[in-house]
Amino acid sequence: DIQLTQSPSFLSASIGDRVTITCRASQDISKYLAWYQQKPGKAPKLLIYSASTLQSGVPSRFSGSGFETEFTLTVSNLQPEDYATYYCQQFNSYPLTFGGGTKVEIK
Amino acid sequence: QVQLEESGGGVVQPGRSLRLSCAASGFNFGNYGMNWVRQAPGKGPEWLAVILYDGITTEYADSVKGRFIVSRDNSKDTLYLQMNNLRTEDTAFYYCARKQWVARGEFDLWGQGTLVIVSS
Numbered sequence: 001d002i003q004l005t006q007s008p009s010f011l012s013a014s015i016g017d018r019v020t021i022t023c024r025a026s027q028d029i030s031k032y033l034a035w036y037q038q039k040p041g042k043a044p045k046l047l048i049y050s051a052s053t054l055q056s057g058v059p060s061r062f063s064g065s066g067f068e069t070e071f072t073l074t075v076s077n078l079q080p081e082d083y084a085t086y087y088c089q090q091f092n093s094y095p096l097t098f099g100g101g102t103k104v105e106i107k
Numbered sequence: 108q109v110q111l112e113e114s115g116g117g118v119v120q121p122g123r124s125l126r127l128s129c130a131a132s133g134f135n136f137g138n139y140g141m142n143w144v145r146q147a148p149g150k151g152p153e154w155l156a157v158i159l160y161d162g163i164t165t166e167y168a169d170s171v172k173g174r175f176i177v178s179r180d181n182s183k184d185t186l187y188l189q190m191n192n193l194r195t196e197d198t199a200f201y202y203c204a205r206k207q208w209v210a211r212g213e214f215d216l217w218g219q220g221t222l223v224i225v226s227s
Contacts, residue, residue: 001169034213036152043202043217044152050210087151091211094166096142096154 002026002090006099012107017078021102023071023088032091035064035073038101039084048073049091078104109133109216111203116221119193129186129203129218137181140206142214143188145199145223153199156188157206193225 003026013019023033031051036044046055048064051071061076075082083106088099115127129141143155156167156177165177176189186203200220206212 032211036214038152043204043220044214045217046207046213046215049207049213053210055215089152089154089213091213094157095168096157098152098154101151 001095002029002092002097004088004090004097004099006086006088006102008102009100010103010105012105013078014107015078015080017107018074018076019078019104021073021086021104023066023073023099025069025071025090025092028068029090029092031067033064033066033071034089034091035062036087036089037082037084038087044087047086075104080106111205111216111218113201113203113218113221116201116223118224118226120227121193121195121225123193124189124191125193125223127188127190127201127203127221127223129188131184131186131205134205134216136179136184139208140212141177141179141186142204142206143175143177143186144202144204144214144217145197146202146220147196147199150199152202155201158186190223193223195225197223198225199223 005024033051035048038044052064085103112130140159142157146152158165158177178187202220203218204214205216207215
């Protein structure tokens with residue numbers, strides 16, 4: 001199975017900050033990585049797929065990059081509604097797997 | 108509106124069975140692959156199973172293979188998860204999620220989840 005390791009597990013940031021979350025895959029997954037945002041008591045929401053394609057309706061302050069084993073999610077100009085937990089998920093092969101998550105909290 | 112709604116969760120004893128349902132509305136359910144994902148309280152999501160639009164092609168996570176069965180009834184716009192021989196570690200919120208048409212079928216629509224508690 002492909003393991004996804006996210007870092008950091010937790011980060012504290014202020015409104016307007018730029019934050020970057022990393023997701024490392026245990027093997028080459030090409031560009032087949034998605035990012036989700038999850039708020040307490042809610043289901044995850046798709047933000048980015050194919051490593052860098054913004055899902056329809058998602059604000060442009062979210063961006064993704066990466067290829068093969070190293071990927072990043074960047075949130076520029078952090079907004080109050082961006083405080084949440086973020087997960088990566090690989091779609092290269094079954095079983096599909098998620099990263100352990102990164103919780104973004106208010107500084 | 109476009110939505111998924113899970114039902115069927117509850118408290119069940121270890122070793123027993125439970126069937127979850129996911130009712131789809133607002134879109135052509137029969138055109139989409141569907142997934143089940145669970146999330147234990149305070150933990151990250153865990154993908155469990157996928158079933159393609161044809162109702163024939165399925166894949167499972169090792170943790171549930173042989174115990175859980177995913178199925179669908181396109182005439183009823185409903186997805187199912189039959190969970191057998193439940194274990195305490197199956198306690199979680201269970202979500203159904205739609206495979207989007209483009210790219211690799213990432214999960215573009217999720218239900219609100221239903222809670223399953225396995226306890227004696």
